Amino acid sequence: MNILMLGPWLPTVRRQLTTERLHRFARELAREHRLTLACTTDHPNPFGAVSAIRDEFEDLEFAVVPNRWKRLWSVAHLATGSSAEVAYFSADALRNRIRDRAKSAPFHLVYVASTSMIPYALELAPRVPVVLDFGDVDSEWWQDRARQFSGFKTKIYRTEAMRLREVEIMGARRATHCLVATPQAARTVASFAPWAAVSVIGDGVTADEPAVPTRIGGPHLIAFTPCLEVNSEAQAAAEFCDSVLPAVSNELGRTKLLVGCKSHFRLARRLANVPGVEVVAPTGDLRPLLRRAAVAVAPRRFGAETRRSVLAAMAAGVPVITTIEGLDGLPIKHGRELYLEDNALGFAGRLIDLLRKPTLREVMGARGRAFVRAHCSTVAEGARFSQVIAAAMNGTSRNGSAPDGNGAGV
Known part of the structure; x- marks a missing residue:
């Protein structure tokens, strides 16, 4: 034809x-x-x-x-x-x-x-x-x-x-x-x-690459998703740093948030100066950050890119914490393939739990990866x-x- x-x-x-x-x-x-x-x-x-x-x-x-x-x-x-x-x-x-x-x-x-x-x-x-x-x-x-x-x-x-x-x-x-x-x-x-x-x-989502190995010990690396493009998105990342990271760092010690930015826009440069934050720019590819991370977070929905980044993290075998809005209709259950939280206290508590338990991270990462292979792979x-x-x-x-x-x- x-x-x-x-x-x-x-x-x-x-x-x-x-x-x-x-x-x-x-x-x-x-x-x-x-x-x-x-x-x-x-x-x-x-x-x-x-x-x-x-x-x-x-x-x-x-x-x-x-x-x-x-x-x-x-x-x-x-x-x-x-x-x-x-x-x-x-x-x-x-x-x-x-x-x-x-x-x-x-x-x-x-x-x-x-x-x-x-x-x-x-x-x-x-x-x-x-x-x-x-x-x-x-x-x-x-x-x-x-x-x-x-x-x-x-x-x-x-x-x-x-x-x-x-x-x-x-x-x-x-x-x-x-x-x-x-x-x-x-x-x-x-x-x-x-x-x-x-x-x-x-x-x-390509799920053929090897899963990210489970890491034990610090520093605890957290990937923020998706890659940021404009000031409003960087502001959301800054709010996450203010409301969630201190509680995690106080409980676990050295903790770093990995943030990808598509360009060196104004708030991206300011975010790079926040203690405990590493900004990688310019980049539109989360995979290098995910390969380093123990957990991925998507606390705010930024259009379709949030859904794609959540799936990319799951495909890499990295456990994910997001919100109901971040799922955007994906048939996923809280506590089975990923975790859903709706406030800063919930995100902090879930991060502390996952970062303390490498076996739990490995189990959740494997479940998320299996879901992507079955339902959302290329x-x-x-x-x-x-x-x-x-x-x-x-x-x-x-x-x-x-x-x-x-x-x-x-």
Whole structure:
């Protein structure tokens, strides 16, 4: 079967995107189908990335949009009632090539992995099934940015979020089936497209690396999750240092909190000066910190990243303490795969108990790791993804009727 996959395959200057989910699902499709990838980029020299993608997937269609005038073009569209993001990555050259490909070798399914690529799918024949992967929902990214700023910037971000939401609604109406990365994203899609068939299929966590060995003796190392990106997140880490760490240190002696930050932003630098805190920056990868840690904590929910970091810690065999919000719908029981606490006193007491008992840490780490392998690994999520694709292609999945399976029907 011929499948067209529309997504952010090449690096862009305008907005940095992670593509692990995209690549994993592309590999699933390429195992059994003839896969054509399509994208646009504003990168002035994308040919190294193009070569790497073609080495793995062979068939790639792309167009380069000139950065400078496209910025003006997209701002003009925002001012006149359209999405700047969609206008920015719109390219007639790519649109024509996709249309020509569809005529010579019709596509049996279209998989869309970003909101900015939805218009390309809308122009294809209505009989072609479309699977639309919202991921964490692009319009929510802009809403989050709007909440972090004030004044004119907030207005711009909020307006773009509204315009993208309109495109997402059009995409949901056209889609045979919709995918999201988290239950929170599923609730968001249900709020603006209640008719849509939606399946929650996570990014998947690699659980093939050896488990972190249980450490005995100090200093007691605690990993704070997820990696911090903005001042509000660093403030939450600072509050944890003030309300929880002193009680643990007083009881157990030398204790250190390991904190990963995606950049050297202002509060990250200030956090590095707090006694008992080690800040690693810039980094977006928690795994090196988890390999050093005895316990991982996620005391505050920071969007979908909290869920991913909790699963990453469990996959590494590190016992986790988090909150109900941090679970975000995961079918996990307190005291079985991890611990749930809702206040500073509870976090401190649980940390002291775990850090004192290496055998308990080993048992909880093994249970968490087994849960991830069974339910949230890249293999498990890939299998659910393949089920949705098969159902969309054979006509058993339509808006309002999700296919059976663990990830379906949210």
